[in-house]
Amino acid sequence: MGALGKPIILMVAMYVFLKFVLPYIPGSAPLPSSLIFLYLILTASGIVIYETLSGESKDAFWGPIQRFLTGENIGGLQALRYGVLILFPLLVGWQTYGSTATSDLPPTESRTIHPAPPGEYTGLVNPVPKTPENIMQGKGFYAAFCSPCHGGNFDGKGPAARGFIPAPANFADPTTIAMLQESYLFWRIKKGGVGLPIEGAPWKSAMPRWELELPDEWIWKIIMGEYDGAHQSPRTWE
Amino acid sequence: MGRINPHGRGSSGHCRQGVRVKLHTENEDSMKPANHAVKRVLWAGLATIAALVMGGGSLSFAQESVSVRAAIVTGGLPVDDPNAAVWTSAIPATFPMSPQVHWPDRIQEVTVKDVIVRALHDDQQVAFLLEYSDPTQDPDDGAALEFMVGDKKAHFAHGQPMLQVEGGPVNIWFWKHKDDKAVDMSAKGFGTLKPQAHQDVKAKAAYANGTWKIVFSRPLSTDHPDEDVQITPGEFISIAFAVWDGRKDGAGELVEKGSQKAVSSWWYFRADAPPDYSSYMYAAIAAALALGFQFVLIRKLKKGQ
Structure with a gap:
């Protein structure tokens, strides 16, 4: 050689x-x-x-x-x-x-899908007991408020989803709620798209700011219903 | 190029074997030892070029996105004619629509599922052609274009305030069938939508065969940059769409009205700049420089030996 x-x-x-x-x-x-x-x-x-x-x-x-x-x-x-x-x-x-040539492509925008939540939302524990009744009630709220976009099958393919970029999250996908803690979901549901930090491109998100319309207890129940319906568990550190 | 194995079926061990086999045949050809090395350099160079090409290829795919672009026309802009022949020269872009569910009052189902958008400009004015299917022609049929104004990002829902980001206002060009004119509007948050004091936008619509075609037009720039989107040829800006089907339900009530409408996300719009050939010149200069560099290098090497 x-x-x-x-x-x-x-x-x-x-x-x-x-x-x-x-x-x-x-x-x-x-x-x-x-x-x-x-x-x-x-x-x-x-x-x-x-x-x-x-x-x-x-x-x-x-x-x-x-x-x-x-x-x-x-x-x-x-x-x-x-x-x-x-x-x-x-x-x-x-x-x-x-x-040097001018590109005909629009500017690329990188968007962080799960940006860091504000400090006060880390480590919150779901205060609602995980009973079958509460889970069922959460699924009822989910059907009423969330399923139009996130889908009756928790797959992000609801009838209202088609025009929205970013697409509504698919909870059955292992890279969404399975990677997150319940406190993270609580923040995202409460503050919605407009609550995202700049790296989450809040100006594009159609997620409503549910704190203006739903009590906290309902949001916690929706979170339980979401995990149960999508056959996922919240991320834990144990 | 066979040995580079672009499909990655072989491991690195496989490659090494490939080189050995080749070396063996070279020896049989009884070539000078120096040539083996030179050939190897060549292959390395080819491998690097292949890597650049393959890498560059995947990079450009990742950037794919949808936008509407306004080409330049010289023979007059069809601002009053949604059916003008020149519209066929504009490239159509199709954008999906959703029912507005972001804030109350919401709606769960809307008539219009897609809008087809074309645009043209003549360096003075821009014209957009919005086209969509609507089975019935109603007095309350309406449509709108929305733009971000200024450098700040604005939320697509009427520029409503964001909690961690300081947003900007939006400029909305609104058309309603029964008025058949455009209203130039501004908003920064819910409940702030109002017509501007200066009306710069025109609209003209035509309905045929279950399809609405609406032309919106405006000068590229206006005297009110705080309220109006300013369109600079060559620059991408954000655009969004909304449509109201003015049909009524059994009780005679409008189904789609106000916030109950079909909406799109933000997309990009660009008015094309005049063609610019300077990059060909830069490329020619760079190639000439590289050629000169080669020439000097080889001369120096030859002299050195």
């Missing part, structure tokens, strides 16, 4: 790992391409630093690159060399065009 073999294998392996292996590790997620690019740059920088530590390794590393660029004694690779020399300026031009 020449001085260039290992670095190339390392770069390719790194890319394959970041793009195709990492997302499948439990608890992980696909990396954004900008992050993959950053990691590859870091890997490449590390390789260059490592390879240029000593005089010999430096020559072994840069030598073949220099020979390819100058085109001396590279035989059949001459055509490839011309290809690279033509392709490089074109790529630079293409990148420049991409970064």
